[in-house]
Amino acid sequence: MVSRTFLCLMAGAALCTASAASAAVNIDFGSQTGNLGPTAIYTSGGLTVTAAGYSDGFDHIAATPLFGKNDAGDEKGVGLAADPSNQNEIYWGYSHLGAFIELDVSALFGLVPSAQFFMGSTTGGAPSGEQWAVYGTNVAACGWFCTDVPPLTGFDEETHDLFGFGTYKYYDFYSLGTGGNAADGNVLLAGLVLPSPVPEPGTWALMLLGFGAIGAAMRRNRKKLALTQLV
Known part of the structure; x- marks a missing residue:
């Protein structure tokens, strides 16, 4: 299974790539x-x-x-x-x-x-x-x-x-x-x-993976919080 740390690193790289793409x-x-x-x-x-x-x-x-x-x-x-x-x-x-x-x-x-x-x-x-x-x-x-x-x-x-x-x-x-x-x-x-160049398909894939990783981590955190409140 891919670790949460790896997914977060991928997400950070994707966000950095998206930020860099905004510059002229x-x-x-x-x-x-x-x-x-x-x-x-x-x-x-x-x-x-x-x-x-x-x-x-x-x-x-x-x-x-x-x-x-x-x-x-x-x-x-x-x-x-x-x-x-x-x-x-x-x-x-x-x-x-x-x-x-x-x-x-x-x-x-x-x-x-x-x-x-x-x-x-x-x-x-x-x-x-x-x-x-x-x-x-x-x-x-x-x-x-x-x-x-x-x-x-x-x-x-x-x-x-x-x-x-x-x-x-x-x-x-x-x-x-x-x-x-x-x-x-x-x-x-x-x-x-x-203007900044259009990202390559691989960059788009990295960005989507990164955002997906962020979403998955947020869902896991919400589930843990809900279980903690039930205990």
């Missing part, structure tokens, strides 16, 4: 620094996304190395090593929307219902500051012209929903320059905020 998961794109090569994998709390760098060559898109920054202030996140300003950020490309970071979020599907992102190294604010744009697409390394959906744009470093999450496998992050009309602005992709 943060993916910090400044966690890897320096030249990262054309792709980088980021994992936190059992959740994984993959970033890839691209730049244009007037008439084609080519893979280009990512660059991780973890400097002072808001200079934290992932950019592009080919940034002509030598700041290693997402820069304005040759053909307006040319250089970008593509985030593959497909590994999150079925684990979380939504995702939020935030940018870094934006200065000035609207309407004359450094502006960013995000496009959703299902075609890898294709760029902004592979989607008919208008982009999400902004000048801030606040959290924003990844629109159409679960519909798009990829999100492409661009710089729109300064004020959206000049080639001297650059930004960073700083991080993702994700």
